[in-house]
Amino acid sequence: MTETVYAIGDIHGQKAMLDHALALIEADGGPDAQIIFLGDYTDRGPDSRGVIDTLIGGLNAGRNWTCLMGNHDRMFARFVRDGTEHDARVKSGLSWFNPRLGGAATLESYGVTSDTLPLLEKRHDGLEWLVGYPMNVYVQQPDTVHKLAKSAVPESHLTFLEKLPRYYQTDDLIFVHAGLRMELPLEWQDPDDLIWIRDGFLESRINYGKLIVHGHTALDYPQHFGNRVDLDGGAGYGRPLIPAVLEGQDCWLLTDKGRVALRP
Known part of the structure; x- marks a missing residue:
């Protein structure tokens, strides 16, 4: 059959x-x-x-x-685990936070909400980097955003994605x-x-x-x-x-x- x-x-x-x-x-x-x-x-x-x-x-x-x-599931899990913002297979060098990749929308679903678009900057290494995350009136630094993401995303979600x-x-x-x-x-x-x-x-x-x-x-x-x-x-x-x-x-x-x- x-x-x-x-x-x-x-x-x-x-x-x-x-x-x-x-x-x-x-x-x-x-x-x-x-x-x-x-x-x-x-x-x-x-x-x-x-x-x-x-x-x-x-x-x-x-x-x-x-x-x-x-690939997007892995990019999300990597950012939450260790703050990785780029994947070598993204030839454009875009940050995961760029709207074309959509990472900020994912964090927003976990309550890590930016008041406006994330602030991004392309640097001498050819990669685009997060430089600020407007949130609750203040502009949060990238390391703060990573810490907020680690607190907001359940371990069960990361384990699911990684396996x-x-x-x-x-x-x-x-x-x-x-x-x-x-x-x-x-x-x-x-x-x-x-x-x-x-x-x-x-x-x-x-x-x-x-x-x-x-x-x-x-x-x-x-x-x-x-x-x-x-x-x-x-x-x-x-x-x-x-x-x-x-x-x-x-x-x-x-x-x-x-x-x-x-x-x-």
């Missing part, structure tokens, strides 16, 4: 959209449906904390859910946040590529043997490329979060009107 698996792409703090996607999946597959979450639960949207609470709550309740790591797996596979499918080096087997993949890759993956037409289901690269709408399916429809930018259902390598999107076939 063909296995039915549901998948949800990049959520980016959109708790209301996540609730709607889960309701669509339950209407199609019932409360015990197997769901793979493709990562990027945090940043940009208004309620990263609520998203993580929902995922942890579902797992603790015994739901058949698998949550994968996204997330990088991929999940079935007989027909590979689920991963960003993608793969298509010329390499899974056991040879660079863990950083699994949450960051674009170049060399998005343009590849190699048939990997299994359909690759991923997010990370935001589109206007989920799309099937033949050898891969990109489910990041841009929820982090306010576009709808559209879940998918896969049976073998056949794919449908779930809408309020039911399943809509997604084909190459």
Whole structure:
């Protein structure tokens, strides 16, 4: 019998959209449906904390859910753990606090709220740095913001994010946040590529043997490329979060009107 698996792409703090996607999946597959979450639960949207609470709550309740790591989840966890503001894979050198990455929105969901946009400065090293965080009339220093974040973010949330797996596979499918080096087997993949890759993956037409289901690269709408399916429809930018259902390598999107076939 063909296995039915549901998948949800990049959520980016959109708790209301996540609730709607889960309701669509339950209407199609019932409360015990197997769901793979493709990562990027945090940043940009208004309620990263609520998203993580929902995922942890579902797992603790015994739901058949698998949550994968996204690059934004790792950036958030690293900042809270040790104040790391940059990732080497962000070639622009942007700070995690830059609105394009959306870290300040994540902290706001935990009550670390800036009165205006964070104050950022690009320095001689080519990296953009947080220099001030307007909060409660005062401009807080970066080390103070880090301390506030460590106090506000529950240890259970950090542990959840840090222990997330990088991929999940079935007989027909590979689920991963960003993608793969298509010329390499899974056991040879660079863990950083699994949450960051674009170049060399998005343009590849190699048939990997299994359909690759991923997010990370935001589109206007989920799309099937033949050898891969990109489910990041841009929820982090306010576009709808559209879940998918896969049976073998056949794919449908779930809408309020039911399943809509997604084909190459």
